[in-house]
Amino acid sequence: MIIEEAIQQKKFKSEFEKLVVNIIYTSRWLEYEEGKLFRKYDLTLPQYNLLRILRGQYPKAASVNLLIERMLDKSSNASRIVETLRKKGLVDRKACKADRRKVDVIINKKGLEVLEEANHDMAELHKDHQKALTTKEAEQLNNLLDKLRTIE
Amino acid sequence: MIIEEAIQQKKFKSEFEKLVVNIIYTSRWLEYEEGKLFRKYDLTLPQYNLLRILRGQYPKAASVNLLIERMLDKSSNASRIVETLRKKGLVDRKACKADRRKVDVIINKKGLEVLEEANHDMAELHKDHQKALTTKEAEQLNNLLDKLRTIE
């Protein structure tokens, strides 16, 4: 469905106004698609992303600061998401000995298992995307999105 | 900044995995840029979008259902956002006479004024985007995003 139909807006002032709406709308659509998948594992998107970052560090610990730097939402409150994951028994958290301001967060065995399972389903989702776009088109999209953000 | 640097992830499994992250990240970036703008007017993105839909209907009333259909987040709770806007004195709400289940929501004078001002700043933001991409590239991006969503 083209964006005009999707949100029932007949026309946009410019191709750029339309682009902003289109990117946000497509992001929401992707997040919803992924969200359906995560709910199976009682995870949210930010929780899944945090687990992925932690697995990237495994078996080293990550500080909350490191997590924030690598998250998609920089100002999301990593502390609270870590706490949620800890309550679910997917990560361990303890004070950092070298710098007592810091906290060492490590994904544990259960966390790695859940992540592994979710990743399988995620790979399936990406296969669906491959039906819609060729690799070349996906590349082109990636490059254009990167280019848009050069004004930052 | 390319997406790999932005979230400090060295490589992705595929161009498609990268694309999902890139779209969500770019959306967050746009929302943040727009958000800075809205905060000047004590508005949030959903509130701004709702006001725009209401102006599209003006001087006719919109039902909550119509608002939901046209919002970027279909399952956002339009009722509550309308209530927030009403508290801020930007919209009026009254029971619909023809169908008493429905509610008539109309943007008022103050709402139209605030929207007008915010739109000015928004136009400036779009000018910045034009520095990053040509109209042709924006078009290309729009088409690729629409194509990605054809699997829905």
Added chain:
DNA sequence: TGTAATATAATGTAGCTACATATATTTGCA
């Protein structure tokens, strides 16, 4: 060395989404 500046993490608040559920009204049809 002592103190101010900085860094790290946690927490409080408003508003948001996603989902489930509740309530009231209208419609469909046996």
Added chain:
DNA sequence: TGCAAATATATGTAGCTACATTATATTACA
């Protein structure tokens, strides 16, 4: 007509972002 199904909206809950503030630990340097 009467009642079940459908429709429209509101509300409760968990978890989220954005922002401001706080608490604590470390660093810089006069």
